Amino acid sequence: MSNPRPIGVFDSGIGGLTVVKALGDLLPNEDIVYLGDTARVPYGPKSAETVQRYGLELAQMLMERNAKALVVACNTVSSVALPLLARKCSVPVIGVIEPGARAALQATRNRHIGVIGTRATIRSGAYEKTLHATDNKVRVSSRACPLLVPFIEEGLLNDEITDRVIGRYLEPLVCDGIDTLVLGCTHYPLLTGAIARVLGGKVTLVDSAHNCASAVHEMLDRQSLSAPSSNRGELHVALTDTADNFLNVARDALQLSFGEIELQSLP
């Protein structure tokens, strides 16, 4: 059994393309429709109610595009809206929090895990709750890093000022004794090199994009939703506002290829 319909992936903006990259590497036969809400990005500083409303709107648009499954490639939306989305959507919905938390629990040796993300993701406590649901003894140190997304969007992926900012954010977590760090924002895989450089190999990095792709793979298999193996997976990108500079940064850094960007109007 196979299913040729596309996987719908959405994010508040462009950052979720790191999840698309991971999906494309793991599931090369799947068609992907990516929807980025660039007209209202960023979601990080917005209230939970607003993020839930926006998340439902994006999910609805992707279902109208015949998506067979929805991937919430945004930690902010995943952390405040996943149960709501799962309830309201007629297709399977996979977020980034649970796969990332599971991978962190597998990686940690001293059972002390760090989590970094936007203010909204960290404020939600979603990673702590998910980690503690599996292992209530694991220690979690979290930190909001609101300046990292702007640096990534400027393309300053390898820059001494970026390294200084990362060091400022991560030093307290390292001093605290974490041995594993969850990159709890889909932008952050673009800074993996810089973060590893600053941490100097002392901490295992858990990339939520990669782990989310594995979870999608499992679900498609389990529910017999995988694309036919003859399918040549294609990526279609739609945005709610014209793309800025960051689309080029992400496309180059991730080596993604896609055709013309479609402009999706909002309700």
Place this chain on the structure above:
Amino acid sequence: MSNPRPIGVFDSGIGGLTVVKALGDLLPNEDIVYLGDTARVPYGPKSAETVQRYGLELAQMLMERNAKALVVACNTVSSVALPLLARKCSVPVIGVIEPGARAALQATRNRHIGVIGTRATIRSGAYEKTLHATDNKVRVSSRACPLLVPFIEEGLLNDEITDRVIGRYLEPLVCDGIDTLVLGCTHYPLLTGAIARVLGGKVTLVDSAHNCASAVHEMLDRQSLSAPSSNRGELHVALTDTADNFLNVARDALQLSFGEIELQSLP
């Protein structure tokens, strides 16, 4: 003749409170209604069409609140939507570009002016056009500084990393020979200290908030719209989403006082 109705001030978020501060200092009898579109901030990376649509919505909401005049306390909206707003609104509309440009022309001695702002403001060329409309020989060097707003919103107003970022942005303008710098974003007055520190007194700073307030003063006088001198000017703040950390940063740095924040729903 006097008019007790409030002045309506709007911005994409919280940054426009620098204009409110300048208005309050200059016009202590005026009531002010401030509307910040925190649900959709920032406007800087968005397209001109989207910014125009949002600007019209905010103007409409303030007119429904009986505003006697509208102050567009946002360089991005001023740079792409002012003619449209002036055409569609039934009350006088004042932006931040023209007052800032006029002050810069008065300040420069070598007729070489620098302009910094968001990507959208700089891309629009609004300052160049306005400067050249008065003096077509003046030289203008512009630079988008997209990282400054995130640093300001984090409250890092006096921080060595902020100084490094400012230095990176301004060095080419200083090397180019500007003697005057327009702070073409309403957030930037909060960094006046840091920018002056980095520039070391070699360049005159022109603050669009302060010059916008002077323009409002003149217009109210000219059109007999000033509040009665017995009026004790009050500030009311409405936002389209709950405020984050930056509201406290701005309130403290600007020493503003206002009561409870009202949540304004979007159309």
